[in-house]
Amino acid sequence: MSxxxxxxxxxxxxxxxxxxxxxxxxxxxxxxxxxIYSSILGTRVISTSDEGSDDAKTTVSVExxxxxxxxxxxxxxxxxxxxxxxxxxxxxxxxMVGSTPCQEDFQGVVRVQDIRATEKDLVQMIESFRxxxxxxxxxxxxxxxxxxxxxxxxxxxxxxxxQSTDGNSMVPxxxxxxxxxxxxxxxKRKCAKTF
Amino acid sequence: MSLNVVxxxxxxxxxxxVEPVYxxxxxxxxxxxxxxxxxxxxxxxxxxxxxxxDAQSLSAAAPSGxxxxxxxxxxxxxxxxxxxxxxxxxxxxxxxxxxxxYAPFSCSWKRSHIKTSDEKEIALMLEHSxxxxxxxxxxxxxxxxxxxxxxxxxGKAATIAAAINCISAALADAxxxxxxxxxxxxxxLHGEQW
Numbered sequence: 001m002s003x004x005x006x007x008x009x010x011x012x013x014x015x016x017x018x019x020x021x022x023x024x025x026x027x028x029x030x031x032x033x034x035x036i037y038s039s040i041l042g043t044r045v046i047s048t049s050d051e052g053s054d055d056a057k058t059t060v061s062v063e064x065x066x067x068x069x070x071x072x073x074x075x076x077x078x079x080x081x082x083x084x085x086x087x088x089x090x091x092x093x094x095x096m097v098g099s100t101p102c103q104e105d106f107q108g109v110v111r112v113q114d115i116r117a118t119e120k121d122l123v124q125m126i127e128s129f130r131x132x133x134x135x136x137x138x139x140x141x142x143x144x145x146x147x148x149x150x151x152x153x154x155x156x157x158x159x160x161x162x163q164s165t166d167g168n169s170m171v172p173x174x175x176x177x178x179x180x181x182x183x184x185x186x187x188k189r190k191c192a193k194t195f
Numbered sequence: 196m197s198l199n200v201v202x203x204x205x206x207x208x209x210x211x212x213v214e215p216v217y218x219x220x221x222x223x224x225x226x227x228x229x230x231x232x233x234x235x236x237x238x239x240x241x242x243x244x245x246x247x248x249d250a251q252s253l254s255a256a257a258p259s260g261x262x263x264x265x266x267x268x269x270x271x272x273x274x275x276x277x278x279x280x281x282x283x284x285x286x287x288x289x290x291x292x293x294x295x296x297y298a299p300f301s302c303s304w305k306r307s308h309i310k311t312s313d314e315k316e317i318a319l320m321l322e323h324s325x326x327x328x329x330x331x332x333x334x335x336x337x338x339x340x341x342x343x344x345x346x347x348x349x350g351k352a353a354t355i356a357a358a359i360n361c362i363s364a365a366l367a368d369a370x371x372x373x374x375x376x377x378x379x380x381x382x383x384l385h386g387e388q389w
Contacts, residue, residue: 013328013367014375030330030374039330039374041367068370069259071278071337103259104279142336 008043017044017060026061038062070100072108072139072148079160080108080150082133088112090129092137092150107147110137114151115190127176127188128152134161136192158192202308214303231267235388238380239267239353243360245368248274258342260369264361270346271357273365281338289334293321294342295358301348317355318343324359324379330372339371352381 011017015038017029025031026047028040038044042064049057072078072094080092089112093105113120115128129135136157137150152158155175162170164180164187172191173179179186201207233239241264248261258274265271283290295318299306321343329339341362348354359379366373 012376013373028372030372032374037374039372040370042370064370066368066370069278071334102279103277104256106280148336 008045010042011038011044011062012041013037013039017062022058024057024059026059028062028064029060036060040064040068068100069103070097071102072097072106074139074141076139077136077157078108078139078150079134079136080105082129082131082135085125085129085131087125090125091147092135094148094150108137108139108150109143109147110135110150110152114140114149114153117153128190129159130162130187130189132163133159133189136160152190152192155193158190160192160194162187162189205308208305212305235385239269239349241266241360243364245364247272258369260365260367260371262361262364262368264357264364266353266357266360268347268349269354269357271343271354271361272346273341273343273358273361275339275341275362275365275369275371277339277369277371278334278337279340281336283338287332287335289329289331289337289339291322291326291329291331292338292340293318293325293362294340295321295345296343297345297348301345317358320355321358321362325362325366325377328363328374328377329366330374333372339366341365350381352383355379356381 017023017036017038020031020034020036023036025036028038028042029036030039040062042062044060045063046058046060049059076097078094079096080094082090083093084091090110092108092110094108095102095105110129112123112125115123135152137152138154138157139148140151141149143149159178162178164170164183164185166180166183166185168180168182170178170180170187173186175191175193176188177186178189178191244263246261247263248258258276260275261273263272278289281290295314296310297306297314299308321341325341343358343362345354345358356379359377363376363378367376
């Protein structure tokens with residue numbers, strides 16, 4: 001539970017906000033020589049969490065009203081579209097990181113050994129994804145020069161939206177199958193557990 | 196642009212162009228020290244507007260931030276794209292790239308459509324001035340690109356200073372993490388005085 005304890009003030013980058021001894025540095029700030037400075041143009045927000053307890057922290061952060069674009073970070077959850085596939089890897093256009101969109105699609109790749117947690121050597125790429133599928137994945141590494149490395153190992157990661165060969169949106173019926181509700185054709189995908 | 200090379204892709208204006216004369220008053224530059232009758236310690240009046248290049252006005256991808264900067268007769272606009280996938284792709288730090296162009300109608304003589312070495316040198320100057328102020332370590336593998344267009348120019352050094360201020364405003368508008376905004380000003384030694 002956090003409450004704001006000071007009126008909002010517009011701050012510019014480089015503006016001193018407080019000392020690190022009194023406040024915790026929140027988003028939109030950086031600390032240098034024990035002093036917290038603003039790193040973006042926005043409104044200063046001072047909030048206290050866990051009021052009344054011994055762990056009460058007063059955090060100073062700067063919030064921006066406009067969209068702030070995200071970049072993939074190790075451990076973050078991304079939403080992307082499968083662009084190309086070969087038996088060893090699937091190329092993914094990363095469109096969103098968490099709930100923040102990317103300014104332009106980043107390039108990611110899901111290698112065949114990073115699709116499932118078990119029986120990694122038996123995984124078939126063609127039974128896990130198809131080009132055009134929207135997948136939820138986790139960034140496991142910054143990867144090579146061109147792509148981030150992604151994994152859909154967790155239960156909640158995998159295909160969230162796919163179209164059947166007839167063009168209808170499919171519904172997941174198990175962790176490895178999706179069904180077209182109109183033609184009742186079942187196609188194999190590594191589905192994300194969305195419930 | 197050399198007089199022998201003709202740009203065949205566009206409808207060309209005259210090869211040589213001269214600025215129209217608006218006043219019959221003759222100003223002696225060595226008398227007052229300035230051509231526009233400003234005091235020696237007076238800065239050109241500044242106007243800044245952020246966000247002029249919004250999504251509604253463009254058909255292509257909208258920039259993350261933009262700014263329009265006027266200082267006296269100098270008019271500069273800057274668009275920031277990023278953070279987006281970088282070509283250099285350093286895993287530790289992001290990169291900042293700057294693109295600088297004089298519009299062909301910006302100076303008192305017609306400028307080439309093609310980027311000259313002069314403009315490339317100024318672009319490098321802008322990169323070196325602004326890059327240290329950006330928290331590039333928070334954007335690993337990403338690239339932040341600035342595109343500066345000079346709409347009207349009034350003295351090379353003053354225009355470069357205006358470009359730096361414009362990029363700072365655009366970066367703040369784009370929400371890029373900065374250590375501080377960069378401000379620039381041009382000065383000249385006049386006799387014994389700056």
